[in-house]
Amino acid sequence: MSKKKTISLPDYVARIAEIKAKLKFGGNFSNYLQYLICSDNADDIKKLLEDEENQKPKQISEARPAEFSNRCPCCNKKIKIGEKICNALFNDGHEQFVHKKCCKV
Numbered sequence: 652m653s654k655k656k657t658i659s660l661p662d663y664v665a666r667i668a669e670i671k672a673k674l675k676f677g678g679n680f681s682n683y684l685q686y687l688i689c690s691d692n693a694d695d696i697k698k699l700l701e702d703e704e705n706q707k708p709k710q711i712s713e714a715r716p717a718e719f720s721n722r723c724p725c726c727n728k729k730i731k732i733g734e735k736i737c738n739a740l741f742n743d744g745h746e747q748f749v750h751k752k753c754c755k756v
């Protein structure tokens with residue numbers, strides 16, 4: 652998931668940033684910004700990712716392709732026929748099928 656943001660920079664900053672983005676990230680300005688923000692907030696980002704990972708339900712069955720469409724309770728997106736799903740155990744003790752990518756092993 653990613654959010655679109657509009658930013659403004661003084662011309663001289665934008666020029667340098669575009670040169671750097673070209674050199675280090677194949678011209679992908681978003682990747683350059685992400686690199687800068689992550690470098691500046693490494694501990695906070697690590698903790699956030701760990702918290703998100705801990706909230707995922709635990710995979711308790713083999714992954715298999717979905718036979719009918721449903722809604723994933725983790726990401727709230729549609730589970731399409733053929734997408735990899737598995738049964739998962741939630742923190743409150745209930746079990747439910749979710750996207751394979753939405754649970755931890």
Ligand SMILES: [Zn+2]
Nearest residue numbers: 723726750753
């Ligand atoms: Zn999901």
